[in-house]
Amino acid sequence: MNPATVGMARITYEIRSYFRAPESVFFTFLFPIIMLALFSVAFSSAADIQAGPGTSVDYATYYLPGLVATGILLSGTQALGVDIATERSDGTLKRLGGTPLPVLSYFVGKIGMVLVTTFVQTAILLAVASLVFGVDLPTDASRWGVFAGVLLLGIATSCVLGIAISALPREGRRATATIVPVVLVLQFISGVYLPFTQLPAWLQDVASVFPLRWMASGMRSVFLPQAFESGEPGGSWQVGLGALVLVGWLVLGTVACVVTFRWNRKDA
16 A cells, blocks of 8 residues: 555644634644734734834734744654654554554654644644735745745754654653743744844854744844844844754654654653
């Protein structure tokens, strides 16, 4: 049986399982949308954010790029990490390992689920931003090209990191407590909620090691006016460097997946 064919069949199963778990839907799928609504309403009466004479954006526009990037990380790294760790702990992976299901098919199902849910989540987030909060979306095809590149590379990187990080929790019930704080800290130090250059230099350096900082910067280059580029480290979006960092994490994450993934923990 073709592993790709079996994997495609599993995508539907994984999507159904995902939306049947209320905690996954709330903390991964709906979280960026809720946060956009929260920030937009909370700062609706505040003055727009300035990037220079004659250039400003409202808070919905300012927070949108970081929340798009956050959605990618939540759907990939957090959701997959917790999901796979839980399946390993409750014996699901061990049972699957005793069937003819190829490992490749299992991951095709998981990654396909992340692709679908991230695409839908991002589409809803952009629709809410535009239709409800009046965010002006880009009309330049080149910006949408950057958006597609950052989105797809971000999804791929987040998926392999989610698979790799799933090996850390020794028990399924500890998966959320192990993985969620890591993802939450990355959101606060990567320019999602706070202007990145307002962070201490050493914290900027730490954040720049990880993918979310570059996904957020790449998305800001898509949705924010060019004048906001001067507020980035070095006065540039550094999209090319960000792509290289994501590719590096994609390679490292893939190696970690191959080395660490087992149907069952050896120490279980």
